[in-house]
Amino acid sequence: MKVHVWVMLKPTVLDPQGQTIQQALVSLGYRSVRDVRQGKFFIIELDGTSREEAEKQIASIARDVLANPVIEEFRFEILD
16 A cells, blocks of 8 residues: 655745745746745555554654654545
8 A cells, every 4th residue: 555645844834945945946937936835745655454554554654753743734645
């Protein structure tokens, strides 16, 4: 079973890297780019688990290992 996990800074947290990327894009001529938020993307493969157990495991992994819950939020998608 393959799982995609996205980790992003919370909307209320400043994203200096995203701001730098946005400014670079504008300087390269992409003047319509108003905002950029950068994040992390993970692909995790699980063996021999039910969808329900996979959801529990991935939520735990994302909350405890991949994301800093003080400043980041996450979402995931289980692919069959």
